[in-house]
Amino acid sequence: MSSDSFRDKLESFENQFPDRDYKIEIVCPEFTSVCPKTGQPDFGTLVFEYTPGKLCVELKSLKMYLQSFRNEGIFYENITNTILDDFVAVVQPKWALLTAKFTPRGGISSIIKVEHSA
Amino acid sequence: MSSDSFRDKLESFENQFPDRDYKIEIVCPEFTSVCPKTGQPDFGTLVFEYTPGKLCVELKSLKMYLQSFRNEGIFYENITNTILDDFVAVVQPKWALLTAKFTPRGGISSIIKVEHSA
Amino acid sequence: MSSDSFRDKLESFENQFPDRDYKIEIVCPEFTSVCPKTGQPDFGTLVFEYTPGKLCVELKSLKMYLQSFRNEGIFYENITNTILDDFVAVVQPKWALLTAKFTPRGGISSIIKVEHSA
Amino acid sequence: MSSDSFRDKLESFENQFPDRDYKIEIVCPEFTSVCPKTGQPDFGTLVFEYTPGKLCVELKSLKMYLQSFRNEGIFYENITNTILDDFVAVVQPKWALLTAKFTPRGGISSIIKVEHSA
Amino acid sequence: MSSDSFRDKLESFENQFPDRDYKIEIVCPEFTSVCPKTGQPDFGTLVFEYTPGKLCVELKSLKMYLQSFRNEGIFYENITNTILDDFVAVVQPKWALLTAKFTPRGGISSIIKVEHSA
């Protein structure tokens, strides 16, 4: 899965409103990685939804972190679970849901949803 | 309904995150079979939603399995229930929902939803 | 409302999966009848949703049954309630919901939803 | 707000299925009144949803009633509350919800929802 | 965050129906401010949903208030929380939800939802 060097790219900043539970949704339609079986590129849209605790994710670092997967061979299920794990480890949200929608392969498309509660 | 030789085409692989309940949705818009009454082809979109247990469905085997029905005479209700039964038997999900949307016949279209809880 | 001769056109067949609660949705966008007040034709889309008991509705007979209303003078509310009553009497579903959406008249359009629980 | 002469235009007819709780939705996209502050016309879509008791609203009378507001100076909040009050007084529904969507003014558009329970 | 001079622009008027809980939704698709980090303009749509208490927000004052942010350097999370705080302080609603949808930057777009209960 994602090495520590990937996770290290993710940065956070201090949430100015830690006492209020509110929701942030971030849509990333330009995700791409490589299928470990066929060597062919995969494409997808990642949607992060989370309730921040003491930290918010820094958007530019999120973009750089996701670009780490560009030439990485990794399966759909592992992409989604690993990215949520990295996100939770760095941002420490009260709640988070990651939805990953991948483009069709062989006429079949996949959507994977992984949720975290603190 | 579907003979064992159909079900045998379905393959699974090990879920790397068995302790987390997450959801996988798979959209298959190219399903076709044959109406047993008229001999005319039927067309539909199958949507699988499931929470994996120890196994995930292998997508290419799912495609081959669904192609088994191409020249098979079978009614809408039986298609949907039989395919869910085969899916549950092989993948052993914690939960699964199969939605089958068939194209219009005589100005009337049908959607069938079958659910499984472990 | 609908005479017995209308209801007699509706046919059912045996549900092969009576022990599982599943849902069937049938969309009929070509319904037409006549307004009893103005004599003008009305047009609408009927959507049946139901959970079958021992029986499923036969689609061709449903089409013929709905065509019985083509030259019948009947109000929107009566159409929707009467058709659900006929459907329930013949198909004996565990649950059913009929939604009827009528096209605009005088700039105003109507949607009527009638539900049945066994 | 709406004078009695407005309310008097609303008519009802007898609900033939008073023992069944069902839902009627009526969409009126051609509502117009006048802003009391600027004298400029306002435009909106009114959506009535209700569960009838002993009475149903007569559609043509509803159209004529809504036309009463054509040259009336009245604010959005008052339109929505007053029309629901008139509707409830005449039709006596078990439940009713009125949603009023007004077109943009100064780049800002408004939607108001008012609900009634018997 | 927003100085008092911003908040002072927000005005209210008396709710004529204070005893009924109803919902007002206001869509403002022309919000713009400036990113404090890059100095580049940000663009977004703000959607206010609220249940009025004794007061309703006056729409023209809301427009003028939102224009105060036009040349203000402020982050997405602070925009959304600050504007809801100002709205609640002036309008004193029973309940309010502010949804802010910002246009894509670097291929990534954000939606922030902040809720208030009295």
Next chain:
Amino acid sequence: MSSDSFRDKLESFENQFPDRDYKIEIVCPEFTSVCPKTGQPDFGTLVFEYTPGKLCVELKSLKMYLQSFRNEGIFYENITNTILDDFVAVVQPKWALLTAKFTPRGGISSIIKVEHSA
């Protein structure tokens, strides 16, 4: 094809701007007739486009004329050509185009376009 008694229902009124070539388009989404082969109802949308000469078609008479076909057995090609012929005979336009779009039968839908130049 359409008897004279059908054509007699079509009425016209005097064009007040006969010296200017302008275009009128009329969309009729509620056309229905009967298939002469199967006896099953057909449904379609008729779109008239024309440049009036000395006459314009009267809309209510057009509606009544089209309703004449409700229980008439007639093929798609004949519907479209016959209705254009009737329209041209009564309204005597400088130019006319009739587009008829029929709903799917057996998974196949048809659009027929017939044009007239004076």
Next chain:
Amino acid sequence: MSSDSFRDKLESFENQFPDRDYKIEIVCPEFTSVCPKTGQPDFGTLVFEYTPGKLCVELKSLKMYLQSFRNEGIFYENITNTILDDFVAVVQPKWALLTAKFTPRGGISSIIKVEHSA
């Protein structure tokens, strides 16, 4: 048709780029008038397209001019031709096209296009 007092409301301002042929399109979705036959309100969207000569139409005056028709009894064909005539008389464009789309009546909707060349 439209009295001079209507036309007098239309104002123009000087085109700053009279030597270049360019095109202006103005969309007015809130037009309403009254049917002279039934007394019922009509609703439509007017789209002006024109190439300015020495003058451009002033938008607020266009809005006030169109509001003059609010309680005027006038047919679709006359609305479209009369408004184009007034527009041409006041703005004196090199070319103009007015498209008027009216909402459905009796299930039938109309679009009228009138063009002017200098």
Next chain:
Amino acid sequence: MSSDSFRDKLESFENQFPDRDYKIEIVCPEFTSVCPKTGQPDFGTLVFEYTPGKLCVELKSLKMYLQSFRNEGIFYENITNTILDDFVAVVQPKWALLTAKFTPRGGISSIIKVEHSA
């Protein structure tokens, strides 16, 4: 390519309006064949547009003819050219255009347009 036994399924009927040039469009969204290289099924939508001469295509025979390709191994370019050739041979239109849109394979989709003039 298509054997004569395929072409023999296509039937025509006499055009009742041979002196008028008009256009017929037929949309067939349920075409399927097999890729001769991979053995995998292909799916597409075929759109026929033609101006009939002395004959029109019979729709049910067109459906049966297209079903002949269901288990036939044939490339996209050959499907489109062969079907147009068969159509022209049997129906002898004044003009014909066949557009074939195939669903994505490997993230790439294809549309092929073949035209015939008499």
Next chain:
Amino acid sequence: MSSDSFRDKLESFENQFPDRDYKIEIVCPEFTSVCPKTGQPDFGTLVFEYTPGKLCVELKSLKMYLQSFRNEGIFYENITNTILDDFVAVVQPKWALLTAKFTPRGGISSIIKVEHSA
């Protein structure tokens, strides 16, 4: 209109394919300026289409140039003509078309198209 200091922000780079006539389209949905009459902000989408000569427009400089108008009081017609003039002066295209679509004001929206040929 736009001072020289605005135009100076626009930069170009050398077209590597000057012998081939090709077309570049650039969509800028985040344009904003100020109405000189009311002081209120205007919002619009600018679409540039052009055939490059020896130069192409540099996209980041175009963004900075358009931001110059953020707090500038200027009418729709002048915005569109002035920006095209600046674009032509700096980029010297073989052909260019600028389309500016402004959001509704008082229920009325405007689109202005200005074209240049070398």
Next chain:
Amino acid sequence: MSSDSFRDKLESFENQFPDRDYKIEIVCPEFTSVCPKTGQPDFGTLVFEYTPGKLCVELKSLKMYLQSFRNEGIFYENITNTILDDFVAVVQPKWALLTAKFTPRGGISSIIKVEHSA
């Protein structure tokens, strides 16, 4: 630009219908390369339209060819012109048009169209 080793990946097969001018359109929504200035990935959709001469492009080789650009630093204008040049050199079409639509950067998106005639 593209080295010969890129172009060498493109393959063709013999057109079976060289005497008929027909059109092939190929949509490739998963193109990605790298901006040579910022090092950031770019994303776009490439649409090829061409009339084949003696050859057709082989789709799998086209996919592999386009993947060559995945980690290549290259500007939009050069991508589009270079890919068309490679396509023309290998496939030798009678006519070809390449349309490349790139996703927004800094709120601005670009579309480039390059055409070739034999």
